[in-house]
Each structure stands twice: as structure tokens, then as C-alpha cells.
Amino acid sequence: MPEVTIAQALNMALDEALATDPTVLILGEDVGATGGVFRITDGLQHRHGAERVVDTPVAESGIVGAAFGLAITGMRPVAEIQFLGFAYPAYDQLVSHVSRIRNRSRHRFTAPLVVRIPYGGGIGAAEHHSESSEAILAHTPGLKVVVASRPYDAKGLLAAAIADPDPVIFLEPIRSYRAVKEEIPDQPYLVPIGEAGIEREGSDVTLVGYGAAMRDVRRAADRLAEGGVAAEVIDLRTLVPLDAATLVSSVTKTGRAVIVQEGHRTAGFAAEVVARLQEDALYSLLAPIERVTGWDTVVPLRRGEQHYIPDADRIVAAARRTLEA
Amino acid sequence: MPEVTIAQALNMALDEALATDPTVLILGEDVGATGGVFRITDGLQHRHGAERVVDTPVAESGIVGAAFGLAITGMRPVAEIQFLGFAYPAYDQLVSHVSRIRNRSRHRFTAPLVVRIPYGGGIGAAEHHSESSEAILAHTPGLKVVVASRPYDAKGLLAAAIADPDPVIFLEPIRSYRAVKEEIPDQPYLVPIGEAGIEREGSDVTLVGYGAAMRDVRRAADRLAEGGVAAEVIDLRTLVPLDAATLVSSVTKTGRAVIVQEGHRTAGFAAEVVARLQEDALYSLLAPIERVTGWDTVVPLRRGEQHYIPDADRIVAAARRTLEA
């Protein structure tokens, strides 16, 4: 099994999908000859042709709207939006049409498409290039929302997203693209949508995260372990549908939880996890659930980013508070 | 003091603003001769002229983007979007520019504009006309989000929004426009943004709501009172900035809370209120905080709406659960 980065794992998943399913088609800005700004589609146009890996004009609503029409005819479009900060012009297509055509037509028309979107900060990028607005997508009924944090899941979840009969938003953690490596099968496989992963078992406190934040969650768990605290680490992997059962059973066991989310704090996805946990596990809670989040500010630029992005220090501090409560 | 509807109160606030502040300008689809689809701007173009009450082409991004430029020059534009379901095409302007220019320019350029948007269901309207996606706006740093539920607040909050030095999203509950009446001053006055209103004091359970849901919250409180339960009723009035202090002190007193929100459940605004309360009032909680919400479905059309919209029955049921826990 080759050791690969997340970027490579995604490229493998796309390559396999194009090779095995003639209805799969990739479209987006610069996905062709350049292979996308993050090179996730590198080589795919060369291998599968310009009809199947299609460069589009700079028009995000057009990309998603066209993918929607394609999907209705039976294609399996995989659209790329260059950064999550550039997905907002496409939001109307997502919320008003992509997510709803099945309901509106009572299963008669469906939109089995995937929108791949790099998200999150930590690379000192320009404004709009560091967004973590996944909560907005999670708040949009009819979309599934998937966020991979490691190569194995990235490949298997993307394959599952493409195979899914409904629209899937597939968020890719920019700063982990090349930073996280692991060995993965070079054969096709699926990681099911809707199942959280328990990365590490522990009895003292549950650390919940997803996407880019998982690196910091893992670091925090290591540091807590050094201090004798056994953290259970959960990678949500899918935000919608949320694997509430796994969360509730973990927190019922540990009595303590820290939810990590890079997005803005108010009405972010961590709030949903907290609300759900207190609904189903309130009587097990030994301390308030902690949210470690980005703030209700614009994501700072390169020189100020460290004030915003949740890091292992903050996660450890929050976990310790739950233990001291 | 005249008894007026919310619709009339809003019209009065706009009329006063146009009369007293020459920089105020209203723009939107059909706001002129027709007075808007809900007649909120009725008579204003006639009284203040077509330069100050401006009909626009059908282009929501254009409306908000133009209002943004107007505001930077020192105008105080009040834009109307016809329904919240048609605000999505303008979302990019709101999140990428309106909410950020102050931060981006370090106070050098600012966008003191108001976007008025009718929202919510309950009138059996066509698809897209019943949205309650306020959580998305609340999750957008740099915007203030205000939701009035009664005529007095509607007038005073809209005046405060227009006077505010920062962008304010002003959500108007469609089904309460003409259903809620009260006497209000016909002189200008302000209701401060950022302060929840305690509508009724009570010691047994705190009912929290906003906007259109308040009618059902009030009904539920009445029914609970008939059963001997003293509910404290809080109208949030402002979602951002949230008046957490009022919420926390109420729930610290009652130990029980029900949060009512018409929007979709997952990552809705009620989740934020729950998260915040369990952070600051966990040890006072006698029962899980209940969320009474819309579902993660498209808002049903006229014939099925009752399955979706939170009503007094559901609020009462939730309150009883907190009392029985």
C-alpha cells in the first residue's frame, strides 16, 4: 500500500471514478491543464480527456447550476469550487435547487452531484481563502456534508460521495492536503457517509473534531496523554447526517467533551453538537461541554492567523477545564 | 397613541427616517409605486420621491452591492429583499463585502446599511417564500441580526438599525405583519439593538423565542399558566449580538428552558442558545434544554405546513417535558 497525502488520495479517488464510471465528469475553474490550484485534479484531463475534465469560466453559480442540470440527466458531476470563500455566489443554487429538486419533484428528478471545496485556514492565504463556513452548508436541508481529515477517509469518502444518490458537499482541509500522510489501498473502496470515526479510545474526556482541526485534536490528545489524561478522539467525518449515536455513547461514558471547530463561533457546527449532546446525555455531563472555535471575526490574514485558528494549546486548556470542573 | 400593526410600525419608522435624515434611501424590487409586496413602503415614494425610494431591477446581489457602495459614500441605504428565500443570491455580497469592509479597511470605510427581509412561513406561500435561515446570517461575523416580533419593537429597532454605524439585517415576520397589533408612540424612538426583552416573568421554565414564533410562545405561556406553570418569556429581538446575560440569568433562576426557532434544526440558532446556556448555566439546569424547531426538510407547501412550523402545542409539550424530567 502506498503512503500518500490527502491530495494524492483525492486524486486517486477521482481517477478511479473517471475510469470506472462513464457518467462521472469533473468541472471547475482550472481543473484541466493546471490540475486545479491545489493540483487535486492533476493529470486527470490528460488521462480522461477535456470532455470529462472541464475547465469552466469564472462563475461559481454557473458551475453548480450546470452540474445540477448534468446530474438530472444521469451524469455524476464532480464540481470543484476553488476555495470555500468563493462558494457563496453558488449558495443560491445549492440551497434553492440542488438540495431540493428531489423533494420538489417527489423523487422524479434527482441531483447526484458532488461539490468539492477546499476550506479552512492556516496557510497564510489572502482574505476569503481561509473560510470555514461549513455550518451554513450543514444548515441546508437536502445536502450531505462530508469533511475528511486523513488520506484513507479522503479517498473512501470521496468515492462514497460520488456514488451517493444525493448531493454531497465534500470539504477538503487545505492545510492538511500535503501534511497528513498514511498508507492506503490503491484499489477502490468506500468509507460510508454518516459514520463518525473513533480514532482513539479514552475514558476521561471526549475530543470531537473534523477536517483540518483533527491534527490539532490529535496533538492535544497526545499532550493530554502525557499528563495522564485518556482522551477519546472522535473525527466526525460527516456533519450531515451527524452520527449522534457515536457521540452520545462516548460522552455518556466520559462525561466530558470538547468540540473543536475552526468556523466562527456563533451558530457554528459545534453548537449543534453541544445541543445534541445535552439533549441526549445531559445527565452524564460532569462539566460544561467546551467549544474551541474560531471567533466571530473575519479570519485574520497571515500575520494574525494564530489568534484565530484553534490550536492544540486551546484544546488542551479546554479539556483541562472539563476535568477540573 | 395609535394602535398599529407591525407593517404600519415599519412604515412609520421608514417614513420618519426619510423625513429626518436626507442620507436615508430605500431601494429594492417594487418598493416604489406598489409599496412592496407587503406594502411596507406604501406611500413612501409618493411622499419622498423616486430618487429616495428606488425601484430596482430584479437582481438581489446588485441591490445589496449597490447599497454597499452607497453606504460607503455616506448614504444610509435601507435595502429590501422581497423574501428571505431570495436573499441567497445576495449572500456573497453580505458575507464577503458588506460585513467586512470595516475590518478590511481598519475603520476607514464602513457600510452603515440595513437590509430588510420578510421571513418565515405560515401563510401558505409558494416554495422559497417561507424561509427562516437567520442562522446563516447570524453565523456571518460583522453583521448585526435583528428580528422584531411586535409593533413597538419593530419601529424602534428599525430606527436603531438605520442609525447604527454598521450593517444590520432586519428580519420581519411575515405572518405577524398584520396579525400583531399594539399602541405605539407616533414620535420617533429607539429600541436598542442587542437587548432581549423579558415579556413576562416566571419562575418555572424559560421560553425563548424571536420573530414570528413569539405569537406561539405567548400562546404556550398562556396555556402553561392555565396549568399553573409560570413561564418566563424572553423575546431575543436581536440574534447578534446575543444578549446572553439576560438568558443566563433567567435560566439560572428557572433551571429549565425551551428555545423556539422556526428555522431548520441542524445548526440553527437555537443550538447556539443551548450551547451558550450550557456553558454558563449548566449547573443550574434541572432538565435538558429543549429545542422546538423546524425540521431539516424543505418548508412544506400550504397543505403540509402544519407539520413543520413550531406551534403552541409543541412548545407546551417541550415545556412539560422539562418540568417532568
Add this chain to the structure above:
Amino acid sequence: MPREPLQILAPDGTITAEPPIGIDETRRLYRAMVAGRLYDRKCTALQKQGRLATYAPFQGQEAAQIGAAAVLRPEDWMVATYRDAAAMWLQGYPWLNLILGRTGDERGGQAPDGVNVLPPSITVGAHMIHAVGLAWGERLQGRDRVAMTFFGDGATSEGDFHEAMNFAAVYGTATVFICQNNGWAISLPRERQTVAETIADKAVGYGMPGEYVDGNDLFAMYAVAAAAVDRARRGEGPTLIEALTYRVGPHTTADDPGRYRNQAEADAWAARDPLERVRRYLEKEGAWDAAWQEAIEADEGDLIEAAVAEAEAIAEPGVADVFDFMFADRPSHLDHQIELLQRDRGAGRA
């Protein structure tokens, strides 16, 4: 760009060029226009009685809709709006579905199998790009289906119109854009929607042909739409067609046009009624008489009445109708939410 819209059939029923269709087809399409008019009247009446939600009448636009829709093959796609019931119906979308939708019931959105008509678009602007994706998808799968999309003058101001036009032109998709310029977008007149001389002019910026047509002329609409559909089907790309017409009624049953336009304008347009024009032509050709008119009105009216009765007899939607169409399989979070709803309802009733 021609400044006068293409016309074949003058308001007095005389023709200035060879009609694109023979008498039989003209009679068939006239009958379809009559059916559309009856449906429109029926819905307006039902709405007044509170039996339908808000309704958007299309009186005056029948030739634009029927003339364009008539050139499609049964398997072609149609992506239209809340005001395009006549076009959708001609393409196979049943009156039952249209009426059910207007009662406020999602079940109206389910086109019969084989009818490739999307549910009417309620948002203005977003749907045109769908017709680009549809035509593109068909081509990729080796089928020569065309996608026709209908929209109004107001819709041309939305950014999505621009992106749709551009994508269609760049990818050369078999998309036919039918703009029914009915003079108004609610209260905004066409001249203040855009200062372009014609909407057809907007095609220039996309390198696409733009046609300017008398939208109250069944023959002109048919001829121009047929040429555009043929081009599209041959793989020669999209066309924008501006059908100059008029919304004789209010924007919707909730609208009061007296607030923003004067009756004289509406009256002038009523004199250019698209049905009357064809009727005169047929009468001149000896292919119309009052008895036939009565007969088709009776027959088409009965079909509409039957659809109304059927729609009103359909049982109220239940909880499953709300939750079970969001995804192919109902996911865990929706199971959970149904439980919550049932718990509340149980408690409420108890």
C-alpha cells in the same frame, strides 16, 4: 439587431409570410391556446374562492408559450416558471400536477415518467443554467435532446441569466432561451429593467444569436423557435429568443396593477390578443366556426374541471410527505426528527 419584432400573422388575422405550419397543426395549437386560457381563468377563479394559493395568470402570453413549446419533441427538456403553465402542459406536464402545485402540495412537482419537464421555477433567474446542464448532459450521453427554458424580462437582470447564457455559448449546448418580455416584472416596466434597446440584444455579449419576435404571433414564435431548436439539435448551439408580449392580468392574484400602470396600456394589448389573431386567420381559411369553438371549450374545460376535482380529492399530505423526499433513503437525523415530532404531537394530544 432588427428593431421591429418578427411577425408573420398580423393582429387582423392576415399573414405577411408563409406560416410555418399547416391548418391542422394551427387548429391543434389554437386549441391548446384555448385550453391554456381556460386553465388560466379557472385558476384565477379558484384562487378567489381560496381554493388555490396565490396564482400568476398568463393571459396574453399563450402564443409565446404554445408556439415555442410546440416545436419540441416529447423527450426534450423544459425548464419554465410559475407563469408558463401552457408551455409545460403542452410538453406533457398534466393539469393535475399544475393545479396540485397551486393548491400548495409538493406532489404537483412530480412529472409523469417520460415527461422531461422540471417543476416550475419559483425563484427568478436561477433555473436557466439548469437548461444548460441538461442539454450538456444529454449530449455527453449521446442523445440529441434539446432543453428549452422560459423566463421573463425581469429574470434577465439576475446574474444567473448571464452565467447561463455564457455557459451555453461557451459549451455550445442545445439550449433555447425563451424570454417572454411581457412588459413588466411585477411593477417594474421593461424600460427600467434594462436600457438595452431589446432583450434580444443581450445575445451579442455572448456571441449567441438573438431573435426578436412578436410573442403574440403564434406563427412567428413557432418559426423562430423551430429554427432555434433545429440549430440546437444539430449541435450548432444555443439561441436567445425575445418574445415581445404582454401580461394582461395582474402579476399574481395578490397584485394590484392599478398601482403602477394605466389601464389604457393593458387595453391596447388586449386588442392584440394572441388567440383572437389565430381565430381570425382560421376563420378566413374556413377552419373555424363558433360550433367548433364551443366544442373545444367544452372538451378542454371538462379536462380542467376533472383535474381540479382530482387535485382536491387527494388526501392531505402527512408527515412522511415532509420527510421522505429529502434523500433517496431517509437518514438517521430525519428519523430522529420524526420521533421528536411524534413525541410532541403525542404529548400535545394527551
Add this chain to the structure above:
Amino acid sequence: MPREPLQILAPDGTITAEPPIGIDETRRLYRAMVAGRLYDRKCTALQKQGRLATYAPFQGQEAAQIGAAAVLRPEDWMVATYRDAAAMWLQGYPWLNLILGRTGDERGGQAPDGVNVLPPSITVGAHMIHAVGLAWGERLQGRDRVAMTFFGDGATSEGDFHEAMNFAAVYGTATVFICQNNGWAISLPRERQTVAETIADKAVGYGMPGEYVDGNDLFAMYAVAAAAVDRARRGEGPTLIEALTYRVGPHTTADDPGRYRNQAEADAWAARDPLERVRRYLEKEGAWDAAWQEAIEADEGDLIEAAVAEAEAIAEPGVADVFDFMFADRPSHLDHQIELLQRDRGAGRA
């Protein structure tokens, strides 16, 4: 629409019509172009050393930017992009701010008082409508300020371009749209961005004048921009100007143009360098020599070096820099969040 872009100054430095400006002004603008080129080189070099975040070079586009910006009054508005530093600088936006922004520091976005230049737009497309609102607001307040907006060929595909053009035309705002068609939008060539013959053609659909100009010709740019700005200031409405130019460098320092275009194309355009063209003209006119070139390069270079030094000497932003610019007054929820951050940081250090 003319199919050949307007040209006044040929690549060999000869003129085909009377230049719009005299020798002194030409020397001033030439010097500005040189300054722009030096800034561009400096930033590219700094980025390679890791001292700047990603940088988007504009080499080859100096005439388009300087020629257009030169016609503005100091109080006029400019709304430009990440690739328009030369234009912004000429309108008064300091090198210091531009460089600070590129180091990744919000403080770069604060234009000096009196300089009505918005921070560079990073999103493609959304900013053009701002220039419509700005010009509209000025007119409403009785001022005759013009708003000039810069954008690329790629930006014309965004829906917001369409809405901006339409609003400008409908309200007749004093907005001048400068499209630098530099041949590419990252890897997408102009021909696949739109199949319109020219981008200037896109003006037709808005009833707006569209000009097609050799963007590497300082004189042509100046002349066309001056006419558009004059019209705008007189209240005669907006203009779209397509400046045909070329991005000689990569899209950004993170881009590898070798992946999508061949070097011959870039080389051909390098031969049409906008600076060299003016230099030849000035030399012919006896208004250029190597000593002067050396002197202006030294002087302008020093100013840029000083700005770099100043930017790099500015202290790291603190927590207040993140929280204190969201609103006029910091609201309670941000106070709370600062407390949370400080609590975490205290604990982390403890």
C-alpha cells in the same frame, strides 16, 4: 463594434494620431509605469524569499492601469483588484499599504484619509457593483465624483459583472468599467471564457457604450478613459472599456503558466511591452535618455525599498487587531470571545 483595438502609439514608438497628453505628462506617466514595474519585480522577489504571501504580478499591464488611472481626480473612487497595484498607487494608495497587505496584514487596507481607493478586491466579480453604488451615492450628495473599477477578462463571467453593468446603465451612474483583458484567467484563455468577439461587445446588452482599446498603448488608454470619465462626470452615464493586454508573468507566484500556455505567446507579447513603447516615443521626441532612466529607477526604487522596510518594521498584529475592527464599538459577544481566548492562552502558558 470595431474589431481592431484603438491604437495611438504603435509598438515601435511612432504615433498614428495626436497623443492625448503632452511630453511632460507623458514623462510623468512613463515614470509611474517604471515605478509600477519596479514594485512588481520587488514583490515577486520578496515573495520568493518568503517575505510576502502569494503575489499576483501585473507585468505587461502597466499602460492599461496607469493610462486609465491618470485621468481621475484625486477625490474620485477606485475599486480595483489584487493585480492593480499600479493603478491604485497612482490614485494615492501608498506602496506601504500595498506591501503591508501582501505581507498578510489587515492594516494595509486602510487607505489614507482623502484617498478614495477601496482595498484591493480578492474575490473576482463582486466589486464592480460597489463602484456603481459609490458613483450613485456621490451624485445623490451633489458631488460629481466618478468611480472607476478595474477587473479582468475572467471577472466578466461572474453574475455580478452583469448586475453591475445593468445597474450602472439603468441608473446612469458615473462608473467607468475598465476590463483588463490580459488573455488569461489563471489557466483559462479568453476564447474559452466567452465566445463573444470582444469583451467590449458585452456593453451592447446593457445599452452602454463599449470601447475596445490597445491596453498596452498608454495614449489610447488615456484618451479613451478620459472621454469615458468626462462623460461620466457630465452625468451621461457609464462606459465599458476593454483594454487588450497580456499577463506576461504567472497568475500568481504560486502558478506555473508552463502547464497551460506556450512561451512563444508570452514572448510575442513581451515584444509589445507598454513601457518600451513609451520609451521609444519619448526618445524620438528627445525626452528620454539613459541617465534619466537611471535616475527615476533609483528614486522610485528607493521609495519602494523604504516602504518595504517600513512594512516589515511594523509590529505583529495583536488580539485587538483581530477583534476591534468588526464593528464601530466592540459588542458584548466579542468581549466574551476575547475573554475566552485569553483564558485559553493563560491556561496554555500556565
